[in-house]
Amino acid sequence: MSTETLTIANLDFEVRRSARRKTSELTVDRTGELVLHAPESASTDELYRWAESKLVWVHRKLITKEAQAGKTVILNVVSGETIAYLGRNYRLKLVDRQDVPLKLHGEWFCLKKTEQQKASVLFRDWYRTSGTRWVEKRIATWTRKIGVVPQKIGVGDLGFRWGSCGRTGALRFNWRLFSLPVKLIDYVIVHEMAHLQERNHTPEFWRILDRVLPDWRQRKDELGRSASSVIWHARPEGQ
Numbered sequence: 001m002s003t004e005t006l007t008i009a010n011l012d013f014e015v016r017r018s019a020r021r022k023t024s025e026l027t028v029d030r031t032g033e034l035v036l037h038a039p040e041s042a043s044t045d046e047l048y049r050w051a052e053s054k055l056v057w058v059h060r061k062l063i064t065k066e067a068q069a070g071k072t073v074i075l076n077v078v079s080g081e082t083i084a085y086l087g088r089n090y091r092l093k094l095v096d097r098q099d100v101p102l103k104l105h106g107e108w109f110c111l112k113k114t115e116q117q118k119a120s121v122l123f124r125d126w127y128r129t130s131g132t133r134w135v136e137k138r139i140a141t142w143t144r145k146i147g148v149v150p151q152k153i154g155v156g157d158l159g160f161r162w163g164s165c166g167r168t169g170a171l172r173f174n175w176r177l178f179s180l181p182v183k184l185i186d187y188v189i190v191h192e193m194a195h196l197q198e199r200n201h202t203p204e205f206w207r208i209l210d211r212v213l214p215d216w217r218q219r220k221d222e223l224g225r226s227a228s229s230v231i232w233h234a235r236p237e238g239q
Contacts, residue, residue, distance in 0.1 A: 005166055006036065006044070008052055011157050012164065012172060015047060024050055028061045033159055062159060077119045083109050085127075086134070087181030102126050124157070124175055131155045131178035135189065139171070142189055146212055148196040162188045162223070165195035176230045184226060187219035 006013040019040040027035045081092040093108045101115040102122040132155045151169035158174040171192050190213045198205040209216045
């Protein structure tokens with residue numbers, strides 16, 4: 001059975017092909033990972049179109065799993081709401097006009113009033129864009145300490161996973177990660193970069209973490225406790 005990754009609408013699907021399989025099937029595992037089970041003969045374009053047609057179902061399943069896990073934290077889109085970026089709290093301000101729908105200005109996340117209904121998408125895209133720029137610079141710092149270089153870096157929606165390391169050496173991070181403190185983001189970065197040296201959680205993998213980030217256990221525990229405060233959806237005022 002071969003595996004690959006397909007990215008559709010900022011969602012990562014792990015494609016698992018099998019010669020025995022005749023039809024395609026989508027599953028969402030307990031961690032929120034999206035798996036596309038496919039016949040060996042199916043083309044990437046065919047799988048892309050098929051999975052794209054299932055996006056409504058996928059989002060419903062993810063929302064259900066988030067609710068079951070107690071992770072559905074809702075941002076109320078009203079002026080004064082607190083929103084975190086890199087562990088620092090900012091306030092939301094609804095404005096009548098500005099040059100872009102959403103931007104971070106000083107101590108404020110400024111959102112155009114006419115864009116409130118799109119708040120979830122706008123914040124997701126903002127974190128994705130800003131997080132990508134930030135994590136690329138951060139990984140350059142850790143590269144000098146760990147001695148490995150990822151083939152590709154991306155930010156998207158990884159379900160309940162904070163990060164992933166693909167078989168081709170590509171690192172991907174959950175856009176929600178960038179609301180957390182830098183020391184917790186660093187733990188996820190180092191964890192995924194360690195997988196570039198050791199694919200599995202072997203004793204050697206943990207030795208890499210001990211060498212590069214001696215307090216990784218404390219950071220991991222704090223990351224688990226912080227997950228319940230991460231915003232997963234935005235609700236416009238009056239809804």
